[in-house]
Amino acid sequence: xxxxxxxxxxxxLSSCLTLDENLFNNSKLESYKLDGYTGEVDFILxxxxxxxxxxxxxxxxxxxxxxxxxxxxIYAIYIGDIVQIATDTVIMYCHGNKDHMDFYWQRAKLLxxxxxxxxxxxxxxxxxGYGMSEGKPTExxxxxxxxxxxxxxxxxxxxxxxxxxxxxxxxxAPATKLSAENWSMxxxxxxxxxxxxxxxxxxxxxxxxxxxxxxxxxLEINNGEKIKSVSxxxxxxxxxxxxxxxxxxxGAVVYNNYQGSYKEAHRIAGAGHSSVPQTMGFWNYxxxxxxxxxxx
Amino acid sequence: xxxxxxxxxxxxxxxxxxxxRFVKPLQKKEHAANVxxxxxxxxxxxxxxPIPFITANYGYGIxxxxxxxxxxxxxxxxxxxxxxxxxxxxxxxxxxxYIPALSVTPIANIIYKNKDAKKLYPxxxxxxxxxxxxxxNIVYVGIDNWFELASKRQYEIxxxxxxxxxxxxxxxxxxxxxxxxxxxxxxxxxxxxxxxVVDYVTPFNTKGAFGVYLGIxxxx
Numbered sequence: 001x002x003x004x005x006x007x008x009x010x011x012x013l014s015s016c017l018t019l020d021e022n023l024f025n026n027s028k029l030e031s032y033k034l035d036g037y038t039g040e041v042d043f044i045l046x047x048x049x050x051x052x053x054x055x056x057x058x059x060x061x062x063x064x065x066x067x068x069x070x071x072x073x074i075y076a077i078y079i080g081d082i083v084q085i086a087t088d089t090v091i092m093y094c095h096g097n098k099d100h101m102d103f104y105w106q107r108a109k110l111l112x113x114x115x116x117x118x119x120x121x122x123x124x125x126x127x128x129g130y131g132m133s134e135g136k137p138t139e140x141x142x143x144x145x146x147x148x149x150x151x152x153x154x155x156x157x158x159x160x161x162x163x164x165x166x167x168x169x170x171x172x173a174p175a176t177k178l179s180a181e182n183w184s185m186x187x188x189x190x191x192x193x194x195x196x197x198x199x200x201x202x203x204x205x206x207x208x209x210x211x212x213x214x215x216x217x218x219l220e221i222n223n224g225e226k227i228k229s230v231s232x233x234x235x236x237x238x239x240x241x242x243x244x245x246x247x248x249x250x251g252a253v254v255y256n257n258y259q260g261s262y263k264e265a266h267r268i269a270g271a272g273h274s275s276v277p278q279t280m281g282f283w284n285y286x287x288x289x290x291x292x293x294x295x296x
Numbered sequence: 297x298x299x300x301x302x303x304x305x306x307x308x309x310x311x312x313x314x315x316x317r318f319v320k321p322l323q324k325k326e327h328a329a330n331v332x333x334x335x336x337x338x339x340x341x342x343x344x345x346p347i348p349f350i351t352a353n354y355g356y357g358i359x360x361x362x363x364x365x366x367x368x369x370x371x372x373x374x375x376x377x378x379x380x381x382x383x384x385x386x387x388x389x390x391x392x393x394y395i396p397a398l399s400v401t402p403i404a405n406i407i408y409k410n411k412d413a414k415k416l417y418p419x420x421x422x423x424x425x426x427x428x429x430x431x432x433n434i435v436y437v438g439i440d441n442w443f444e445l446a447s448k449r450q451y452e453i454x455x456x457x458x459x460x461x462x463x464x465x466x467x468x469x470x471x472x473x474x475x476x477x478x479x480x481x482x483x484x485x486x487x488x489x490x491x492x493v494v495d496y497v498t499p500f501n502t503k504g505a506f507g508v509y510l511g512i513x514x515x516x
Contacts, residue, residue: 208457210446212414
């Protein structure tokens with residue numbers, strides 16, 4: 001029994017496991033294929049959504065999170081004419097927890113074609129540890145990486161009133177936080193697709209019990225609370241059949257806690273976590289987004 | 297998706313990680329130390345395996361119908377959670393030939409991480425057991441019940457599940473100093489596992505989960 005007690009004590013005192021890194025379902029890439037990507041994707045757009053090569057820009061950015069001594073190189077894609085950033089409206093697309101930009105390329109193209117052909121500029125990055133970006137994913141890294149993209153857009157002449165922040169799933173965390181706080185830029189509007197409320201809600205959903213999130217995670221992501229500090233107009237879209245992030249325990253909490261100037265909700269019957277655009281229909285989806293973006 | 301598997305892991309970590317502690321009370325002044333291994337079934341590659349949760353358990357026969365025990369959740373400790381069970385098994389009906397004996401086991405399941413993250417889950421297990429053969433092996437069926445005391449979750453959302461029950465069936469191979477135990481448990485068959493961030497492997501399709509457990513007990 002003594003040995004058992006000692007063993008248990010050692011395990012208890014030395015324990016350091018968390019589920020934090022399991023938020024990140026990242027995959028590495030040797031190169032980006034974009035339209036040539038043959039891996040699993042949520043949908044593939046037809047040729048009418050194609051983007052001319054001249055409007056697709058792949059480049060790297062330095063990203064330095066708080067407390068880091070050196071910058072991490074992350075990859076970014078800008079869809080649009082870089083020269084026109086000084087006058088265009090740009091959607092900053094924060095992708096989800098899965099894979100990399102090749103996986104989300106179709107979604108980015110869809111956004112670029114909102115309302116009309118190549119109507120909006122779209123900025124997308126691979127967070128550190130995703131795709132070809134260096135490093136390992138962290139919560140602080142999410143925010144720093146998106147901010148690096150905002151900083152780049154700012155240097156190209158983008159102003160706050162022409163910046164639209166879009167967060168899908170895990171991307172709702174940096175999208176919400178950077179909309180609520182003062183970073184390199186302050187977005188004019190916030191769009192969240194299938195957002196999650198908090199790491200604790202994920203744990204409570206998973207367990208079915210009201211257990212503290214601290215039992216398993218040190219992640220501080222709390223969109224349900226952070227959204228209270230967002231004053232910009234807010235667009236929420238969520239699949240009612242989302243079996244990954246429940247619409248009521250996650251998305252609706254974020255939506256209901258929003259206290260800003262304007263909000264609109266789109267609960268999509270029959271849509272799952274990754275199928276909102278397809279279920280709505282691409283035209284309906286982009287039209288709804290476009291109406292919100294262009295709303296005075 | 298990996299996150300789903302891991303979330304299942306934590307789900308089961310706290311409330312379904314162990315088999316029944318003592319179905320039949322120990323003899324008066326008898327001690328027993330037990331280690332159990334097992335958990336809910338998950339898909340692992342092409343195989344279906346139980347998650348190998350580990351718990352350590354110590355019991356003492358206060359009298360021949362009443363055993364007190366304490367358990368320590370080893371796997372939970374890896375996550376920095378101090379989780380232990382304090383409980384007692386009371387035999388309330390004796391076996392009469394093929395009419396099984398009956399025992400009840402109230403448990404306080406205590407989980408502590410820090411002052412902001414602590415929980416108490418009351419449990420109540422009821423087991424019918426039948427001793428048979430020369431070795432007095434035991435076969436048992438029972439039901440374990442967990443109670444969520446909190447009425448609200450984060451963001452003041454109403455906590456829907458206040459009672460989680462787990463029917464189980466098990467067999468204990470009895471030797472003079474050792475017992476070997478195998479148990480199958482259906483976890484929360486009343487609750488939908490849809491629209492949760494979990495991928496349960498269960499014969500009940502969209503309901504609950506299914507666990508398999510092994511245990512070894514040394515009596516002294």
